[in-house]
Amino acid sequence: MLTKQQAKIFFLVGTFVTFAIFIGLTIYSLQQVQTRLPEDVARGKHIWEKNNCMGCHTIMGEGAYYAPELTNVIERRGEPFVRGVLQAKKPWQPNGRKMVAYGMNEQDTNDMIAFFKWIGNLDLNGFEKVDRKVSPLAVDHMKDNVE
């Protein structure tokens, strides 16, 4: 039977080894991440954070699930649409759900757009694609309905 001492060794060794690998992988990954960004993107991120946009939306799949995923919003909706939402003086209200009216100025809007474009260009291992993925089944089904 396992003794308490053996169990303790299992804990210590397992923790030490996996932690060492974790740190190694972290260093390896971070070398490939862009750390210095264009200023407008960085400012955009700051605005994103200051207003807690993540409290309703997701970005890269993280946040709350009340409002749409924004990783690809520029590609999906186009820039003018997004500008309109950000600059709206009254709560934007698609499908009945209200967004806070930020009434952003020109500069802030530009920064936000830069931030979204930057995120939209990242390689997210296929996540951003799935957002608009249509299964073959559904394509057939939609064709039938049109005819």
Add this chain to the structure above:
Amino acid sequence: MKYKTQKVAYWFWALSMLLLTIQLTYGFIMGFARLGYDGLHQWIPFNTAHTVHLNTLVVWLLAGFMGAAYYIIPEEAETELWKPKLAYLQLIALTLVGVAALAGYHFNIWEGRKFLEIPRELDWLVAIDVILFLVILLMTILKGKKKSTTVWVLYGGLAGAAVLYLPGMISFDSQVLDSFFRWWVVHLWVEGVWELIMGGILAFLLIKLTGVDREVIEKWLYVVIGLTFLSGILGTGHHYYYIGVNKIWLIVGGIFSSLEPLAFLAMTLWALSMYRKGEKKHPNKLAITWTLAAAIISFLGAGVLGLAHTLPQTNLYTHGTLVTAMHGHLAFWGAYASIVLAIITYAMPNLTGRKLYDHPRGRLAFWLSNIGIFIMVSAFAAAGVAQVYLERILGYDFGQVQNEIKVHFWVLIIGATILSTGIILYIIDFVKYGLPTDEALEA
């Protein structure tokens, strides 16, 4: 209770009960907003409600853990707490920081990073508060007569949680790095050091409630926390699939996070077998019920429902949908909410001298809250699966899909009402026990 200073625990738990009430209230605000009743939008928009819901959750659990530590450590170390006045000071400081943070959330003062919304200036105060907490307990352990494994594991978990808070305080320009280190806090807390805290509390409860030999219980404690770190540290990779970092995490995260349920399964088996083995069962049946429930439901919520979406192939579809909310609710409830409610249920009769061990209101509180949360989780599951199907497989627009799945939020509200009734009964019990008193000291 065995030492007078264990009474400090009561006040931390009182804070927990208060914050839990606020958490549930803001949960309802979100639930109703999703049904189209968002009359409070101007004052409490969804992001405020969400942030308050999550922050009160984390702080009531932390206050619960702190109370547990102040209760357990003197008893295990066989000594009075070191400088109990400082412990009260630490509580007051924690409360003030909490109130300031919660108030700020209503005035757009926050840092929009899910779970870590507390502004950085207040982060420093939190850090100081936690250091004070850790010093008080370390001094207590050092001056104590005994140094048990249970105490070291509990203390290690708490100290680890404090250290892991720091990476969350660094600022980055890049959303990728921000997300990367946010998970060092959020993931390495709930799937790492918090499991040590839970394991420590569970070990203490099992020792007290089943009468099984400490050496046996603590041996399995090592196995549980061994499995936790073995899987959980590299399991962090399951949050790195789609945030713009190296592809290696798809493999590492997939494999190791799939092993994480083993730690929770071990916890379940451990608690059940100690319960069966125990020959000197404690008369506090309610505490036994909550303890076993924590050990079992944590496996369902974290282990089973976590496994359901942790492989990269499945997570590609469910990432950032209501499926995550389904898992988040049962995992937090089964593991951390339940273990805090268990230790409170065990300790209250000892602190106050009122031996309410197995009474109808207490049983009703247990059953209603658990039935309620299962209904809520089922509603999130139904909504989440439909969302994934419509939005991610058929490609419908987000808003259209949300209208389609609205109906499930009525079920959520029903579940939430049952849960809240249970919690209200639990709090009524808490109040009816009365204040802790020195007369409850055991010889």
